[in-house]
Amino acid sequence: MRIIQCLHQNRPLAALVENENRVRLTDADTYTLARRAIADGRRLAEVVEASLTETRLDYQQLIDERRLLPPLTHADPAHCLVTGTGLTHLGSADTRSAMHAQAKADESELTDSMRMFKLGVEGGKPAAGETGTQPEWFYKGDGDCVVAPEAAMPVPAFAEDAGEEPELAGLYVIGDDGQPWRVGYAIGNEFSDHVTERFNYLWLAHSKLRHCSFGPELLIGELPEHLEGVSRIVRDGETLWEKPFLTGEANMAHSIANLEHHHFKYQGFRRPGDVHVHFFGTATLSFADGVQTRDGDRFEIALPAFGRTLRNPLAFESEATDTRVNSL
Known part of the structure; x- marks a missing residue:
């Protein structure tokens, strides 16, 4: 599994890389997801899957708009x-x-x-x-x-x-x-x-x-x-x-x-x-x-x-x- 972090509506959010053209947003940033995984005793991949929203974004558009963040x-x-x-x-x-x-x-x-x-x-x-x-x-x-x-x-x-x-x-x-x-x-x-x-x-x-x-x-x-x-x-x-x-x-x-x-x-x-x-x-x-x-x-x-x-x-x-x- 690979994830990125990007700005969406002025919030840093993690997103699952579905393919080279598309990412799917989660409901939190990477740090918050990691803290959830630690607190719940679960694997991070499970927490990412459970946090996915229905919002998908164009990967190249994120790059073009300079909305990519460091992934953590x-x-x-x-x-x-x-x-x-x-x-x-x-x-x-x-x-x-x-x-x-x-x-x-x-x-x-x-x-x-x-x-x-x-x-x-x-x-x-x-x-x-x-x-x-x-x-x-x-x-x-x-x-x-x-x-x-x-x-x-x-x-x-x-x-x-x-x-x-x-x-x-x-x-x-x-x-x-x-x-x-x-x-x-x-x-x-x-x-x-x-x-x-x-x-x-x-x-x-x-x-x-x-x-x-x-x-x-x-x-x-x-x-x-x-x-x-x-x-x-x-x-x-x-x-x-x-x-x-x-x-x-x-x-x-x-x-x-x-x-x-x-x-x-x-x-x-x-x-x-x-x-x-x-x-x-x-x-x-x-x-x-x-x-x-x-x-x-x-x-x-x-x-x-x-x-x-x-x-x-x-x-x-x-x-x-x-x-x-x-x-x-």
Whole structure:
């Protein structure tokens, strides 16, 4: 089952994707439906089915009218935490081969990134009941950093780069007792500043403090182990860059369960009622191929199992915000 979230009569409502052209509205937003499922002890798919109305909408019209929303939101953006994990994917066969060759080198010769990656390959998929290696982790922001599908992705004036990161995002709601519940998965663009990150990996935290997008559709249920998608950049109506990418656990060094454990093990991330958006990482970047994006370029990330393509144009800001601090 796949659902979207859209504005209808000035209300955010979830809608079941019936086919590529039509969606059927429910009587509530995704967050409310998830809370119902938790409270009633039912599967979310059952709650969605029970909440369907007779109103059907044209999918393309929603896109054209900019009425699509991220498929899961919180009414208070401060109660939506956006995070992610890196060095989680095995990458292409060439990359994996190079990794294996370097892994045979003396430990002192490995970079910190390679050492972290090697730890994930060796211990990122623990057996049931065991704790695996913790991954690299980063913070992106709260709900205000999330851009709706089809909406422009802002690039701050101080940014050195504006690069896409095509990946999966896990979407979660925390129950009243502090139990995390996975609502589903979505295509994500974990947008980053790779020039800043490349200068010194200790600036990774800075490079991740950018906007992001996910959706438009939320996949409810089990995630396929192997997923093949395409990431592209369109400039002036022409494809500037395009590359396939792989994701799903079959292409990852870490299991989803291991990534989730090392995120939600912190009590502060189990605050009742909160929404979490967690990006699971990627191995495919246009930056690695020397692409420099510019204002108006459009990112397109497609995974057939997730329905419609996630699309966002870039909007470069020309003026820096005045961030001087005044003394009281």
